[in-house]
Amino acid sequence: MRADRLIQLLVLLQQSGKWTAKELAVKLEVSERTVQRDMEALSMAGFPVLADRGANGGWYLQEGYRSLLTGMSRSDIEVLLMPELAARGGDSRWGEAFRRVSQKLLMALPQGWREQAELVRRRILVDGAGWYARTPDAQEAVLAVLQDALWAGKKTSFRYGATGGGEEMADRIVSPCGLVVKGTVWYLVAAPEQAGDDRGSEGVGGEGQGGPVAAESLRTYRVSRIREVRMTERAAAEIPPDFNLAAYWEASLVRFREQLPVYPAVVEGEPEGIRQLGETRYVRLLRTEAAEGGRLLAQVEFNTMESAASIVLGLQGAVRAVEPAELVRDIAVKAARLAELHGG
Known part of the structure; x- marks a missing residue:
């Protein structure tokens, strides 16, 4: 004791x-x-x-x-300050660093607490990976350089553009201000060396819709589109003194949603089908009312007619489109084409 x-x-x-x-x-x-x-x-x-x-x-x-009480190194402190990065490390260096820090913290606990912590660790598992293993790619190396630049407060240079080769890569020099992971997609929030240069920066959703929300000169870049990244040795990053990553990102999300196109529609379906529809990305469920046979009539907002048709078809009959007439016709044509392709 x-x-x-x-x-x-x-x-x-x-x-x-x-x-x-x-x-x-x-x-x-x-x-x-x-x-x-x-x-x-x-x-x-x-x-x-x-x-x-x-x-x-x-x-x-x-x-x-x-x-120094628990033997923490600089990289250990980085992991503690960036828990999301560590938790999503998978087979990268972050996963190994997170395990190392966890062991150090465990050994620093009193014996009674240590036994309880060991029990929890044996009984609870958090698996952040998808069902299909992802092999390490260039994004892991890019993330490592960007994280080091954030820690050191240095500017970075990189080439930026679409990964498919259809878009010309452009050179960028930026002051990294923060890294954000949304779902499985990483974004870099940075101040470009030339404040007016926002070519190629991303909308928050990363789908090419809308543009970034700038807090002063800030831009958002999708990490998977960054190549040949290097941290400068001497140039210190120029970050707005009042910059707040969480506030910037929240404002970006609001602006991104506001810039999305809106396509109103009315659908009908079983309560479970309407629930699934309301949980679908880029679908806004406005209100519902009772219909015949225990079904629900719902007013919803999609982004486009094309996305509305794809989403309704994807629910495999759980809901049907009621209005507008052009959406009903489009779904009917696509459903007939699918039936023909599959021998129905």
Whole structure:
């Protein structure tokens, strides 16, 4: 039990700086004399615990030692500061780094807590990968350079354009401001060296609809379209002093949704079919009302007639289009073509 208590003492000193013997005694539910003996034991073991005497005195750790309690390296700290990046690491260096940091934190816990943590780790598994394994590609290397540039506060240069080769690649020099992952797609938020140059930057959805939402000179780039990325050694990144990544991204999402085209329609279906429709990407379920036979009549918004027809057909009869007439005709034509192709 004393070893557990000594670790708790180190953790408390790391968290809050200076503690009086009385405060530590109350926190650990021991006597002040016990705290005194524990501090002496830590000092004899080589831990730099110091004491100030007097009314404002107390125990504290020597400055500069706190971040080393669990043997954390710079890359470990990066992982802790970027949990989403670590969680989505898969077979990349981030997955391995996350496992390493987890082990260090586990070993820093008191024995009782460590046993409970081990039990949770054996009983709960988070698998963020899809059903089909993805082999490492150029995006992993690009992400690594961009993350290093963010940490170092340096500008980066890269070539940017469509990956299929149909679009000419353009050179960019930017100040990285943040990385965002939406679903399985990564985006770089950055300030281009020439503020007016937004050619090739992405809409938030990455589907080529609409444009980026600029906070001052900021642009959004899809990481999968970045090639030949390099971090500059001397040029410091120029980031707006009031930049907030979460606020910028939320504003980008709002603007992206506002810029999407709207195609209103009325559909009918079983309650489960209407529920599935409402959960489909780029479909907005406005309101529903009861129809005959326990079915529902729903007013919805799609982006285009083409996407509306594809979505309704994809629900395999769970819903049917009612209005407008052009959508009903388009779905009927496509359904007949499918039936003909499949021998129906």
